[in-house]
Amino acid sequence: MKRGFIAAVLVLTPTLAVAWPWSQDMMNQPSIKPQETDNGKLYQFPKRSVPTFGIPTKVANREEAGKLTNPIAATPESLKTGERLFKIICSACHGLTGKADSPVSPKIGAIDLTTEYVQQQLTEGWIFGTITFGSAIMPAYGKPGEGGGSNDLSVEERWHVVNYVRHALAKASSPAVAEAGSK
Numbered sequence: 001m002k003r004g005f006i007a008a009v010l011v012l013t014p015t016l017a018v019a020w021p022w023s024q025d026m027m028n029q030p031s032i033k034p035q036e037t038d039n040g041k042l043y044q045f046p047k048r049s050v051p052t053f054g055i056p057t058k059v060a061n062r063e064e065a066g067k068l069t070n071p072i073a074a075t076p077e078s079l080k081t082g083e084r085l086f087k088i089i090c091s092a093c094h095g096l097t098g099k100a101d102s103p104v105s106p107k108i109g110a111i112d113l114t115t116e117y118v119q120q121q122l123t124e125g126w127i128f129g130t131i132t133f134g135s136a137i138m139p140a141y142g143k144p145g146e147g148g149g150s151n152d153l154s155v156e157e158r159w160h161v162v163n164y165v166r167h168a169l170a171k172a173s174s175p176a177v178a179e180a181g182s183k
Ligand code: HEC
Pocket: 086, 089, 090, 091, 092, 093, 094, 108, 109, 110, 111, 113, 118, 127, 130, 131, 134, 135, 136, 137, 138, 139, 141, 161, 165
């Protein structure tokens, strides 16, 4: 009986310990927490902070980006990631099929991404640069501040989107597939 009691105390002790106030100590520190606000405004990342994932963009503008070669092979995994990101970010303006068929497309003047112009004439680097720095109306997704831009897409993610646009979008938006996808 006595042994049983001691065993029970031993088993329960660690469970009680986590409830002590000091078990929260690591949380209470001066670092800025995700989504923490300052007078209702989200904290901006300090100017020189670098993402913990991926390398920062090394090119200064879209012209320079145009000369880059795509470092990421268009593997099925890359296309899958690219497709997911395309649907989240690009489709609002360019349409789920990329054919500028979203309700917003005509209002904003978003172009069809399955045309020969985007599929053949533009370099992959230029498309990467367009996503990074934005275009005339299109916002930037790799450079905060530029034309209302954000850094929503890491360098790798942008190349995955380029892969999807160039290697799968035109095929995915063929009538039969688009029809199936819209159901
Ligand atoms: C807020 C709307 C919007 C979103 C979101 C958007 N675009 Fe665009 N995009 C446009 C508009 C408008 C144009 C045509 C006018 C211009 O060049 O800005 C365009 C043009 C382009 C061009 C052609 C650039 C050129 O040199 O002619 C490419 C390529 C492109 N977008 C790819 C993308 C990709 C990939 C995404 C997702 C990462 C995306 N866009 C997200 C609005 C958008």
